[in-house]
Amino acid sequence: MSISVLGSGAFGTALAISLAGNGPVTLWARNAIKAQSMQDSRRNGTRLPGVVLPETLTISADIAQACTSDVLLLAVPMQTLRGVLEDHQAHLTGKTLVACCKGIELDSGLGPVTVIREVIPEASAALLTGPSFAADIARGLPTALTLACSDAGHCEQLQEQLTTANLRLYRTTDTIGAEVGGALKNVMAIACGAVIGAGLGDSARAALMTRGYAEMQRMALASGAKAETLAGLSGFGDLALTCTSDLSRNYRLGLSVGRGETFDPSITVEGAATARAVAEQAQRMGLDMPVTLTVTNLIDQRLTISEAVAHLLKRPLKEE
Secondary structure, eight states, rough: OEEEEEEEEEEEEHHHHHTTSSSOEEEEESSSHHHHHHHHHHHHHTTTTTTTTTTTTTEEEEEEHHTTTEEEOSSOHHHHHHHHHHHHHHHHTTOOOOOOEOSSOTTTOHHHHHHHHHHHHSSSSEEEESOHHHHHHHOOOOEEEEEOOHHHHHHEEEHHHOOOOOEEEEESSSSHHHHHHHHHHHHHHHHHHHHHHHOOOHHHHHHHHHHHHHHHHHHHHTTTOOOHHSSIIIIHHHHHHHHTTTHHHHHHHHHOOOOOOOOOTTSOHHHHHHHHHHHHHHHTTTTOOOHHHHHHHHTTTSSSSHHHHHHHHOOOOOOO
C-alpha cells in the first residue's frame, strides 16, 4: 500500500525518512521552490540539518500526485489542519488520513481525528501520536508511538504498514484518549518549562507533571476516553518527554515565560492555542483544570509567575 506524507516540516520529513526505509514514499511540500530544492539536494537543511534524504523518498509540490497514495499522513499544525482538509478535499476523499498533529482546534474545541471526520466523512481517520522528536526519528533512533483508529481491523493493518526499523507502533481504538493525551501534554510542558525558567526547581516540576497528568485524565474520562490510554505512550509517555527536554517547543515557550523573555512568534507551539481551547471546554464541562487555566493566564499575560505560584499553592487542601 502506497504512502505519502503531507507537510515537509521537521516531523513530516522525519516520518517520511523512516517510512522510506520500507519502500517508496512521497513527501508533499506546499512551496514548489522548497520541494525542488529538497529533491535536488537531498536535504531539508532548514528543518533537519545534517540529515540525508533517502533515494526512496520523492519530494513534490504536486498535491494531486501526492494524494494518489492510499495512506496519507497529515503532518501539519493542528490549527491549520482544517484548512488543509478543506483546500484539498477532492484529493483526500476516500483515503486513509492519519493526523500527525497534537492539539485542540481553538474555534471548535475538536481534536484532529474529529476534525477529519467532520470535514471529510468519506475518509478513514486515524491519529499517530506519542513521545517523539523529529531529530530522533530522522536519525533512525528507536521511537515508540500510539496509532489510534476506531476501526480495530483497519488499525491493525495500518500498524503493520507504518511500523519501520526504528518506529514501533502500539494500536488503540480509543481515539478520544489519544487526542486528549497528545493535546494536553503540550499544555503541561509549557507549565513545566515556566517552572524551570523561573528557577522554582525540579521538585516543583515533578509536582506540576503529576497534577497535570491528573487533569489530563480528568478531561479524558469526562470526554469518554479510557483511563489506560492516558497511562500509555499518548499520555504519560509524551508527558514525560515534553516536560523534561528543551527540544520541546512547548517546554521552550514555558522557559521563556518563566524567564520573562520574548519567544520567537514564528515557531509553532501547539500548546498555547490548546490551553485556551481546553480552558473554555473545561468551563463548559464543569471540570476543575487549575494548571491549564494558569497556563492560559500566563501566556495571555493575565498573571505573572509569582502570582501563578501563589494562586496554585493557596488552593484548598484536598485528598489526592
